[in-house]
Amino acid sequence: MEHIPVLLNEVIDALDVRPGLTYVDATAGAGGHLGRIAELTEGKSKLFAFDRDATSLERLAERFGDKVTTVHSNFRYLKESLEQYGVNTIDGGILADLGVSSMQIDQGERGFSFQKEGPLDMRMDRSESVSAYNIVNQWPEGALADIIYKYGEERHSRKIANRIVANRPIESTLALAEIVARCIPRAADKKNYKKSFGSAGGGYIHPATRTFQAIRMAVNEELESLEDFLRESLTILKPGARLVVITFHSLEDRIVKQFFKMAAASCICPPRAPVCTCKKETEVLIITRKPITASDDELLANTRSRSAKLRAAQKLI
Numbered sequence: 001m002e003h004i005p006v007l008l009n010e011v012i013d014a015l016d017v018r019p020g021l022t023y024v025d026a027t028a029g030a031g032g033h034l035g036r037i038a039e040l041t042e043g044k045s046k047l048f049a050f051d052r053d054a055t056s057l058e059r060l061a062e063r064f065g066d067k068v069t070t071v072h073s074n075f076r077y078l079k080e081s082l083e084q085y086g087v088n089t090i091d092g093g094i095l096a097d098l099g100v101s102s103m104q105i106d107q108g109e110r111g112f113s114f115q116k117e118g119p120l121d122m123r124m125d126r127s128e129s130v131s132a133y134n135i136v137n138q139w140p141e142g143a144l145a146d147i148i149y150k151y152g153e154e155r156h157s158r159k160i161a162n163r164i165v166a167n168r169p170i171e172s173t174l175a176l177a178e179i180v181a182r183c184i185p186r187a188a189d190k191k192n193y194k195k196s197f198g199s200a201g202g203g204y205i206h207p208a209t210r211t212f213q214a215i216r217m218a219v220n221e222e223l224e225s226l227e228d229f230l231r232e233s234l235t236i237l238k239p240g241a242r243l244v245v246i247t248f249h250s251l252e253d254r255i256v257k258q259f260f261k262m263a264a265a266s267c268i269c270p271p272r273a274p275v276c277t278c279k280k281e282t283e284v285l286i287i288t289r290k291p292i293t294a295s296d297d298e299l300l301a302n303t304r305s306r307s308a309k310l311r312a313a314q315k316l317i
């Protein structure tokens with residue numbers, strides 16, 4: 001399935017793309033957003049495309065040639081990776097569109113899909129050592145239940161973890177999906193479905209969706225990477241440059257929201273402190289008071305957009 005970029009026009013507006021400035025697409029993926037940035041900058045900008053998936057980068061290199069510098073790195077190492085190209089500051093903007101691409105999900109052998117037979121892998125970067133196999137087959141039951149509950153927001157997490165441990169070793173995606181599905185009464189799943197996606201969902205959500213999402217987030221340390229990325233971005237953006245982040249999970253959105261709020265604060269003294277002693281300065285202007293979400297047209301055209309939330313900020317100092 002072709003990867004359709006989410007909130008494309010909204011990303012371009014939020015980044016305020018202008019020829020001549022330098023931009024980083026920290027999650028270049030299939031190059032949807034990057035392609036539009038490249039068009040609008042008319043060959044006059046330096047563009048960096050990060051992805052921790054070497055396969056995505058090979059395709060991007062073929063498509064963009066020397067118009068774009070491809071960087072195989074986790075975006076949590078943004079600063080250090082850019083320094084290797086002699087870049088210490090970014091004057092245009094940085095974009096992160098989190099999660100996995102449709103291309104990654106479509107390749108059964110990557111192990112992301114509960115609908116395609118494949119190994120329990122789920123690593124975005126296949127040179128890393130921890131895969132879904134390690135988590136599913138080696139983690140203690142309690143730790144497994146905790147991530148399924150926390151990252152998957154799955155009410156049946158304890159039962160699922162228990163059945164996973166009882167069925168070890170589990171070798172494939174479909175075997176795992178079946179074990180999970182047997183733990184979830186259909187009625188409960190329908191209820192969860194309505195809660196998560198409301199009327200915009202337009203379809204049945206597979207009972208293994210939340211568990212697979214949770215394991216993927218743990219394998220790739222997605223929340224930890226996001227926290228590091230935000231911190232690093234703030235240190236390299238020049239005044240006036242933009243940071244735009246699209247999240248697909250409530251925990252990710254909360255991290256971005258809190259980070260922006262803290263960066264925008266002018267004082268972080270305890271509320272009852274008689275005078276301000278923190279010397280905190282306002283580092284960013286929040287451009288999106290509320291997160292931007294997909295229009296009805298986009299929701300119809302691209303189901304991936306239904307949980308997308310875009311937040312943007314402009315660096316001030």
Ligand SMILES: C[S@@+](CC[C@H](N)C(=O)[O-])C[C@H]1O[C@@H](n2cnc3c(N)ncnc32)[C@H](O)[C@@H]1O
Pocket residue numbers: 003004005006026027028029030031032033034050051052053056073074075076097098099100101124225226
């Ligand atoms: C949702 S896709 C991005 C799609 C892209 N915006 C487009 O329009 O084609 C996310 C991509 O980011 C990559 N990715 C996710 N987390 C990453 C991280 N921490 N560092 C670098 N790349 C990451 C994934 O491998 C995937 O290719």
